[in-house]
Amino acid sequence: MTQTTGRQHITDDLRQWIVAQATAGHAPDVVLQSMLKSGWDEETAAQALEETLRGYLSEHARANGLPEPKVVPEPMTLDAAPELDGGDRRVQVLASMLHPRVVVLGGLLSGEECDELVELARARLVRSETVQLDTGGSEVNEARTSDGMFFGRGENALCARIEARIAALMQWPVENGEGLQVLRYRPGAQYKPHYDYFDPAQPGTPGILKRGGQRVGTLVMYLNTPQRGGATTFPDVKLDVAPIKGNAVFFSYDRPHPMTRSLHGGAPVVEGEKWVATKWLREGRFE
Numbered sequence: 001m002t003q004t005t006g007r008q009h010i011t012d013d014l015r016q017w018i019v020a021q022a023t024a025g026h027a028p029d030v031v032l033q034s035m036l037k038s039g040w041d042e043e044t045a046a047q048a049l050e051e052t053l054r055g056y057l058s059e060h061a062r063a064n065g066l067p068e069p070k071v072v073p074e075p076m077t078l079d080a081a082p083e084l085d086g087g088d089r090r091v092q093v094l095a096s097m098l099h100p101r102v103v104v105l106g107g108l109l110s111g112e113e114c115d116e117l118v119e120l121a122r123a124r125l126v127r128s129e130t131v132q133l134d135t136g137g138s139e140v141n142e143a144r145t146s147d148g149m150f151f152g153r154g155e156n157a158l159c160a161r162i163e164a165r166i167a168a169l170m171q172w173p174v175e176n177g178e179g180l181q182v183l184r185y186r187p188g189a190q191y192k193p194h195y196d197y198f199d200p201a202q203p204g205t206p207g208i209l210k211r212g213g214q215r216v217g218t219l220v221m222y223l224n225t226p227q228r229g230g231a232t233t234f235p236d237v238k239l240d241v242a243p244i245k246g247n248a249v250f251f252s253y254d255r256p257h258p259m260t261r262s263l264h265g266g267a268p269v270v271e272g273e274k275w276v277a278t279k280w281l282r283e284g285r286f287e
């Protein structure tokens, strides 16, 4: 079967060749370059590559009883620019990893924005609860010994500005984001390693997913720099991200499965306090 795009046909031979290249371990940008060299126009080549690999991954997932991958937010551009356009602010890419997909961002928030968020949140903090998946309600949890609060999306000018910046950076609609959550960890407080997606096996999950679908990405923004401790940890790959005021760590998970290696936690704070704002991004509109 062939499919027509603007100029050239995507043939079965081409699809097979793309899958062979990918399974041989060639990165998508390398495959794209060889397609361009052999005369494919860029639009057709990019479309063929994306569709073929997505189709292949879905088939592979179905055949192996795994959830199918979804499109996820992604802050980095193909040209590997070290600074990203956040609309009203330039944001630095300090480090990135492919699997798990993690991007460490510098200067996402200004010092004043961090201070203002802390002050707006402080009076509304309560002991953190986590979503309880067997009922869909929430409960106080020993694995999470922080205090927290949620802002409504666009609740005030500061939240709206930060949300617009995140949407521009991630190329992901503001409407797909949950309201900002602010957490305060005192010395000894931590958030034990967990996944942010909702476990499909839990009875409460279908109810939660009615509003916006799965979570597909998380942005943890550091609102201060604790004196010691408090890194965001990714135990599967032994990665620790240092909590530095104004910086942030973004990670995505294209399906609700540990194979994403998106297990992460907030290490115990040793000295000082740690304040973060977390933004969870859903696959659909969170209204």
Ligand SMILES: O=C(O)CCC(=O)C(=O)O
Pocket: 183, 191, 196, 218, 220, 230, 231, 232, 233, 264, 265, 266, 267, 276, 278
């Ligand atoms: O505090 C951290 O570093 C991680 C926070 C977190 O995992 C979350 O809010 O879901």
Ligand SMILES: [Fe+2]
Pocket: 194, 195, 196, 218, 264
């Ligand atoms: Fe988390």
